[in-house]
Structure formats: C-alpha cells, structure tokens
Amino acid sequence: MAESDVLIIGGGISGVTVALELSRSGIPFTLIEAESSLGGLSASFSCKASESCHKCFACVVDKRVSEIHQREGISILTRTEVIGVKGNGRKHQVTLNRGTEKSILRFRLSSSLQGSILLTLPKKWNTGTAGTRM
Numbered sequence: 356m357a358e359s360d361v362l363i364i365g366g367g368i369s370g371v372t373v374a375l376e377l378s379r380s381g382i383p384f385t386l387i388e389a390e391s392s393l394g395g396l397s398a399s400f401s402c403k404a405s406e407s408c409h410k411c412f413a414c415v416v417d418k419r420v421s422e423i424h425q426r427e428g429i430s431i432l433t434r435t436e437v438i439g440v441k442g443n444g445r446k447h448q449v450t451l452n453r454g455t456e457k458s459i460l461r462f463r464l465s466s467s468l469q470g471s472i473l474l475t476l477p478k479k480w481n482t483g484t485a486g487t488r489m
Contacts, residue, residue: 360384362449362462364437367395371419378426385430385460386423387437387451393420 361377363370366388377384392398398420400413423429432453439450449460 360462362447362460363387365395366390366393366431366433368397368416368419370395371416371423374423374429374431375419375426378423378429383428383430385432385462387435388431388433389436391434393423393431393433 360382361384363373363377363384363386366374366386370386370388371393374384374386386393394416397416400411400416402408402413403411423431432451435451435453437449438452438457441448441450447462449462451458451460
C-alpha cells in the first residue's frame with residue numbers, strides 16, 4: 356500500500372470533515388472505516404423539514420460524503436479495521452484487517468502536522484474525545 360501523511364480512523368462525520376479539509380489543503384491521507392459506507396451514525400439522520408429548512412443539519416453528512424467521493428486522489432478503505440500500530444517519531448506502520456485479508460499501511464507525519472494528532476474515534480471507542488487535537 357502507498358504511504359500517506361495522515362491516517363484517519365473512522366469515517367463518521369468527524370472523519371469525513373477532517374478528510375475534506377485535508378483534501379482541500381492538498382495533504383495526502385488515507386481514511387479507514389470499519390463499516391461498508393461513510394457517515395457513521397449521522398448517516399442515519401433524516402431531515403424533518405417539510406417546506407423549509409429548519410437547520411437541523413441532518414443533510415450535512417450526505418453532502419460531505421458525496422463531496423468526498425467526487426474528489427480525486429483520496430484513499431478510502433471501507434470494511435477495514437486497524438488491528439495493530441507500530442512506530443515512533445515520524446514513521447508508523449498500521450496493520451489492517453479487511454475481511455480475510457490482512458495488509459500493512461505505512462504513513463509518516465507531515466512536517467506541517469508534526470506534533471499534532473487528530474483523533475476521530477469509531478463510536479465504540481468514542482468517549483467524547485473525537486476531533487480532539489493533541
């Protein structure tokens with residue numbers, strides 16, 4: 356697999372939003388989602404507006420997921436889980452499980468992102484830290 360500057364784990368609204376911002380900035384990344392589609396729990400929200408928008412933001416995830424699929428050069432791996440992480444400093448290796456297939460993804464911390472980690476945790480681990488920059 357190719358080397359990326361950023362690895363985003365979780366394709367919910369936080370992960371998709373981060374992916375779009377990185378894409379707009381020209382920073383290469385790989386987005387990993389355990390489910391078969393992006394959007395997470397937010398994708399199940401439905402708009403309650405009958406005649407005019409009530410600004411409930413239910414449509415935001417659909418627009419962002421649609422936009423991310425239209426962009427060029429984005430690496431998205433669905434039905435994929437991280438089962439191991441090794442590394443230190445700037446270079447890391449992540450072991451992925453995709454069905455019965457196991458693979459290795461290498462990524463390095465971009466100099467523009469060095470010292471920052473953006474957590475976008477899958478819902479089973481989300482304890483209020485999603486989107487936290489450390």
